[in-house]
Amino acid sequence: MKFSTKNLRYGVIGVGMMGCEHIRNLVAIENCEVVAFADPHEPSRINAKTLVKSAVEYDDYQQMLQDENLDVVIIATPNHTHRIVLEACLRRGVHILVEKPVCINVTECREIIDIERQTHKAGRLVWVGLEYRYMAATSELIKEVESGTCGNLKMISIREHRFPFLQKVGNWNRFSKNTGGTLVEKCCHFFDLMTLLAHSAPVRVSASGAQDVNHLNEFYDEVRADILDNAFVIVDYQNGLRGMLDLSMFAEGSQNEQEICVVGDGAKIEALVTDSLIRIGRRASGRDGVVEKLVAQSSDVVQGFHGGASYVEHRRMQEKIRYGGESEVTLQDGLLSVAIGQAAHMSIAEGRIVKLAEILK
Ligand SMILES: NC(=O)c1ccc[n+]([C@@H]2O[C@H](COP(=O)([O-])OP(=O)(O)OC[C@H]3O[C@@H](n4cnc5c(N)ncnc54)[C@H](O)[C@@H]3O)[C@@H](O)[C@H]2O)c1
Numbered sequence: 180m181k182f183s184t185k186n187l188r189y190g191v192i193g194v195g196m197m198g199c200e201h202i203r204n205l206v207a208i209e210n211c212e213v214v215a216f217a218d219p220h221e222p223s224r225i226n227a228k229t230l231v232k233s234a235v236e237y238d239d240y241q242q243m244l245q246d247e248n249l250d251v252v253i254i255a256t257p258n259h260t261h262r263i264v265l266e267a268c269l270r271r272g273v274h275i276l277v278e279k280p281v282c283i284n285v286t287e288c289r290e291i292i293d294i295e296r297q298t299h300k301a302g303r304l305v306w307v308g309l310e311y312r313y314m315a316a317t318s319e320l321i322k323e324v325e326s327g328t329c330g331n332l333k334m335i336s337i338r339e340h341r342f343p344f345l346q347k348v349g350n351w352n353r354f355s356k357n358t359g360g361t362l363v364e365k366c367c368h369f370f371d372l373m374t375l376l377a378h379s380a381p382v383r384v385s386a387s388g389a390q391d392v393n394h395l396n397e398f399y400d401e402v403r404a405d406i407l408d409n410a411f412v413i414v415d416y417q418n419g420l421r422g423m424l425d426l427s428m429f430a431e432g433s434q435n436e437q438e439i440c441v442v443g444d445g446a447k448i449e450a451l452v453t454d455s456l457i458r459i460g461r462r463a464s465g466r467d468g469v470v471e472k473l474v475a476q477s478s479d480v481v482q483g484f485h486g487g488a489s490y491v492e493h494r495r496m497q498e499k500i501r502y503g504g505e506s507e508v509t510l511q512d513g514l515l516s517v518a519i520g521q522a523a524h525m526s527i528a529e530g531r532i533v534k535l536a537e538i539l540k
Contacts, residue, residue, distance in 0.1 A: 201253050202216070215235040215237060269295055269305070274303055274305075277307055279367050281307050283357070284359060304505075306496050311369070312488075314485060336440045337425070338425040342428070353394060359520065361428070438451055439452070
C-alpha cells in the first residue's frame with residue numbers, strides 16, 4: 180500500500196471558534212502546515228493569526244482557493260454557508276473536512292453529493308466532522324458494541340444535558356434558517372452515533388420539543404431568536420432497533436454533558452462522556468457484576484473543546500490521505516444525520532410520526 184510523508188498543506192475557511200480549534204490541533208501535528216485561512220470577519224482573522232503566524236490571510240475564500248496550492252481544506256463556516264463553500268472546494272479538487280452538519284437540510288446535502296459525483300477524483304477524501312465518534316468514551320463504547328459485548332443491540336439512548344448555545348459571530352446560530360434547527364445543528368452528532376451503532380437504516384422519527392427557556396427575549400433586527408432548547412426524539416431503525424435522544428440545553432448543572440446507554444440481549448453499556456467513564460453490565464452477572472473503567476485519550480492527544488476528538492479526527496483523516504483509504508465519515512453519513520434531525524423537526528411542527536422515506540424520496 181502506498182504511503183506518503185508529504186507535508187500536507189491546509190487552508191481553513193472560517194476561523195471562528197471551530198476553525199481555530201482545527202488550527203490549534205494541526206499546528207501540533209507533524210508533516211502538515213496551515214498555509215492559509217479565509218474569513219471576512221477581521222477579529223476572527225486577527226485571532227487566528229496569533230495561532231499560526233506564517234499563514235496567509237484572506238477575506239475571501241474564493242481568492243484563497245484560487246491563489247494557494249492546498250492539499251486539504253477545512254470548512255468551519257456557519258451551517259447555512261456550507262453548501263456554497265463545499266461546492267467551490269469540490270470543484271477545486273482538494274481533500275475536504277467539512278464541519279457538521281454537512282448542510283442545513285437534505286436537499287442541500289443531496290446537491291452536494293451530486294456535485295461530488297460529478298467532480299469525483301480517485302483518492303480525494305470528503306470527510307464530515309462528526310467527531311463525537313472520536314471522543315474517548317464514545318469510541319470505547321463503539322469498540323465494545325462492535326466486539327459483541329452487548330449481544331444483539333436493541334436500544335440506544337443518548338442524553339445531552341448541557342448549557343445553552345454560545346454566542347457566535349453575527350449571531351448566526353440564533354435562527355433555525357441558518358442552523359437547520361437545533362436537532363440538525365447540534366443533534367446530528369447523536370443521530371450519526373445511533374446510525375453507526377445500529378448498522379441499519381432509520382425508518383421513522385417521532386419527536387416532541389420546544390423553545391421553553393433560552394433566548395426568549397433575544398431579538399436581532401427585531402426578530403426573536405427561534406432556537407429549540409429541549410426535545411425527546413425517538414428513531415426506529417429498519418432492523419427493529421430503537422434510538423432515543425433526550426436533549427436539554429438549560430441543564431448547566433449536569434455532571435455529564437452526554438450520557439450514552441446501549442442495551443442488547445446480552446449486556447448494557449453506558450458511556451459517561453464528561454467523566455470519560457464506561458460501565459458494562461452483563462445480564463448474566465447482574466448488578467454485582469457491573470464493571471466500570473475510566474477511558475482516556477492517549478497522552479499525545481491535544482485536548483481541545485471536544486476532549487481530543489478533533490485531534491484524533493485529523494490523525495485518522497491524514498492516515499487515509501497518506502495511505503489512500505476511504506473517508507470514515509462520508510457525505511452519506513452526514514446526510515442521514517441531517518435527515519433524522521430534519522424529520523424530528525417536522526414531527527414536532529406537524530405533531531405526527533414522520534417516515535424517513537418522506538424526506539429521502
Ligand atoms: N464539531 C463540533 O462539535 C462543532 C462545534 C462547534 C461548531 N461546529 C461547526 O463549526 C462551524 C463553525 O461554527 P463556529 O462555532 O466556529 O462559529 P463561529 O461563528 O465562531 O465562526 C464562524 C466563522 O466563519 C466566518 N464566516 C462566515 N461566513 C464566511 C465565509 N463565507 N467565508 C469564510 N468565513 C466565513 C465567520 O466570520 C466566523 O469567523 C459550524 O458549522 C458549526 O456547526 C462544530
